[in-house]
Amino acid sequence: MIVRNIVLVVIIVAVVVSIMPNIPYVFSWAGVTSSMMRGEPKQTVDCADSQYQLLCGLGTKNNVERKAYIQLWLDEDMNLEYQELPILWRKGMSDFVLTFPGKGYPDDKNCTVLSAHYDKAPHNQESEAGLDNTAGVYSLMLLAEKIKQESQAGNPPESCAIIVFSGEEETGWGGAYVFDKWITGEGIGWSVKDVLVVDSIGRQGLYVGATGNGTGIYFHMPFVGRRATNLHSVYEGADYWPINMNVADKLKMAGKNAGIKIKVYPDIVGWSEDEYYYKKGYDVVRVYGDDFKYYFNYIDTLDDKTENLDPKSINDAVSVFWEYINLGIK
Numbered sequence: 261m262i263v264r265n266i267v268l269v270v271i272i273v274a275v276v277v278s279i280m281p282n283i284p285y286v287f288s289w290a291g292v293t294s295s296m297m298r299g300e301p302k303q304t305v306d307c308a309d310s311q312y313q314l315l316c317g318l319g320t321k322n323n324v325e326r327k328a329y330i331q332l333w334l335d336e337d338m339n340l341e342y343q344e345l346p347i348l349w350r351k352g353m354s355d356f357v358l359t360f361p362g363k364g365y366p367d368d369k370n371c372t373v374l375s376a377h378y379d380k381a382p383h384n385q386e387s388e389a390g391l392d393n394t395a396g397v398y399s400l401m402l403l404a405e406k407i408k409q410e411s412q413a414g415n416p417p418e419s420c421a422i423i424v425f426s427g428e429e430e431t432g433w434g435g436a437y438v439f440d441k442w443i444t445g446e447g448i449g450w451s452v453k454d455v456l457v458v459d460s461i462g463r464q465g466l467y468v469g470a471t472g473n474g475t476g477i478y479f480h481m482p483f484v485g486r487r488a489t490n491l492h493s494v495y496e497g498a499d500y501w502p503i504n505m506n507v508a509d510k511l512k513m514a515g516k517n518a519g520i521k522i523k524v525y526p527d528i529v530g531w532s533e534d535e536y537y538y539k540k541g542y543d544v545v546r547v548y549g550d551d552f553k554y555y556f557n558y559i560d561t562l563d564d565k566t567e568n569l570d571p572k573s574i575n576d577a578v579s580v581f582w583e584y585i586n587l588g589i590k
């Protein structure tokens with residue numbers, strides 16, 4: 261009898277010990293599971309439709325062509341002043357920086373930075389790189405158009421905004437590096453309040469994950485420790501750093517104002533420019549799309565097409581970003 265009770269207690273303790281560290285991860289997994297059950301987007305992009313010309317055109321270009329494409333749009337369609345910051349060790353690539361005064365201008369020059377990288381991975385030039393990061397770049401093009409329109413109509417955002425089309429992310433953080441050097445150096449006398457890195461959105465919902473130098477959904481295995489998965493295999497997760505909850509909470513508030521739910525998954529870790537901004541001490545989060553099944557199957561492949569994107573998801577992101585810069589000066 262005593263032996264049986266001891267065995268029972270040992271089993272119960274073992275179960276509790278193995279479950280406890282996983283409690284924070286359960287929320288991430290619940291999110292992953294629900295996003296996977298949501299299935300395909302209801303609507304996708306039809307590249308034959310002229311309203312998607314800008315998006316689909318961007319998809320078909322290689323890195324150097326994308327730079328020219330964005331610059332042509334800035335010069336001819338936007339007709340706004342912008343700063344070109346060459347990335348000297350990536351021949352032909354540059355950041356493009358657009359600054360938009362808010363209601364508090366010229367006193368308020370402490371701005372939200374929204375950055376999206378437009379380079380594709382070097383081996384991936386033939387792919388349309390829809391999710392990574394054609395949709396992100398396109399969302400910031402739409403945001404720039406909206407801010408310009410609203411400002412011209414006498415309704416500038418509450419807070420100033422800086423949009424960065426980053427020319428190099430895939431082989432280092434070159435775009436973030438040159439922007440940081442510029443804004444903290446010669447700059448234009450403006451400073452950075454916080455940073456939203458927009459990378460791999462445009463299929464379903466929006467979420468904020470942790471910053472890291474690895475990619476995966478993290479969890480805890482009893483007696484083994486931290487592991488990560490990309491839904492195909494389980495591997496040792498790399499370093500990660502917790503979400504900046506100040507920025508995440510602001511983003512959730514912006515989502516609320518836009519009528520769009522922003523999810524926060526502390527144990528889903530991505531690898532993008534936010535690592536650079538984080539290590540430099542900026543208040544930064546990365547904004548992702550939460551179609552994990554699509555992400556892990558198609559990222560960096562020829563099948564990551566602009567036609568697989570969901571226009572509603574991209575428009576939702578634009579609405580959230582607009583609300584974010586309208587939360588006021590804090």
Ligand SMILES: [Zn+2]
Nearest residue numbers: 392393459460
């Ligand atoms: Zn990316």
